[in-house]
Amino acid sequence: MAVVVVQRASAETPAAVSGALVAAGLTLRRVPSAEGGAAPLGLGDAEGLILLDAPDAADTLAPALVRAALAAQVPVLALGAGAGLLTDLAARAAATETLDVRMEPTPAAATDPLFAGSEPPPHTFRLGGSAWVVRPAGGPDHAPGGPFDERIDQLLFRYAELVAARAQHTTARAFFTQRADAWEERFAYQAPAYAAAVTRMRLRPGATAMDLGCGTGRAMPALRELVGPHGRVLGVDVTPAMLCAAARHGRTHHGHLLAADCTRLPVPRSSVHGIFSAGLLDHLPDPRAALAEWARVAARDGVLLLFHPSGRAERAARHGRPLDPEDLLAEHNLRPALTSTGWRLDEYEDATGHFLAHATLAG
Known part of the structure; x- marks a missing residue:
């Protein structure tokens, strides 16, 4: 530093x-x-x-x-x-x-x-x-x-x-x-993959959904469609410049944008029905603290969907390295991390074209 x-x-x-x-x-x-x-x-x-x-x-x-x-x-x-x-x-x-x-x-x-x-x-x-x-x-x-x-x-x-x-x-x-400024255009082709992943959350109309680490808010239109006009959508990111870019691309028509630390969310306990997070968890210094905070704000039977438009092997190959057995997103690491922080892993997919883990709030 x-x-x-x-x-x-x-x-x-x-x-x-x-x-x-x-x-x-x-x-x-x-x-x-x-x-x-x-x-x-x-x-x-x-x-x-x-x-x-x-x-x-x-x-x-x-x-x-x-x-x-x-x-x-x-x-x-x-x-x-x-x-x-x-x-x-x-x-x-x-x-x-x-x-x-x-x-x-x-x-x-x-x-x-x-x-x-x-x-x-x-x-x-x-x-x-x-x-x-x-x-x-x-x-x-x-x-x-x-x-x-x-x-x-x-x-x-x-x-x-x-x-x-x-x-x-x-x-x-x-x-x-x-x-x-260039983020949205650079990754616009991923929008359909984001939309398809969001549907896997199976949220009801009127629910509150949160896109954590939203960047330019590519998941927000799909989240709005899922929860309907009476639902609530929040896009949360720690970088104001990304939120400004999200606003320029019309994401405020789909929900509210909030600058905040994902490990200390200014959101009431048990108030969020669905949390979508793409490419964030394994980059945090304390992922378990983040998962515990997300469990705090999740409503009863709340849903957490971890997503990436590339599979783990694909990303590792792109960076010229083998799969790391210590990778948090490996199932044998992710499952206990979720369990210890109040989540239950229901679905796990590490495919060629995407990574997806679906969890619900336990008990």
């Missing part, structure tokens, strides 16, 4: 910055703010971004990194002179309506993920939900490379802990944000 630190090539990274990152198990990667050209790494390789310096007029790298980070909701912390870059870019983005970046003062707000339960430094602001700014107070303590006061030291440790905790989601958002 890495955090990119943007500062002038001649400056030393403050010990408080490097110390906080190391303590959280993070790697520091410096990017000189005066170098133009292409970024040396994509946001898929970084879980956080710290800005310590304002870039030169000729610098194209730092603004590009910041714009990409804001779009993908990578946690950004701007200190001292770096605050100017972040606030300027945020103001421009807001003016052109390309990003949701409202400037809000955050005096130890109870709901702020960085400042809750602490006293923030003065001149502190939050931009949107994933960027924080500590503006220069006019003294030498805020100079790049100089010492920070105690509150900023504490802030750095809290930021590093937040980055480490969000790392899995940050990587996923960065990966899919870059691909969201």
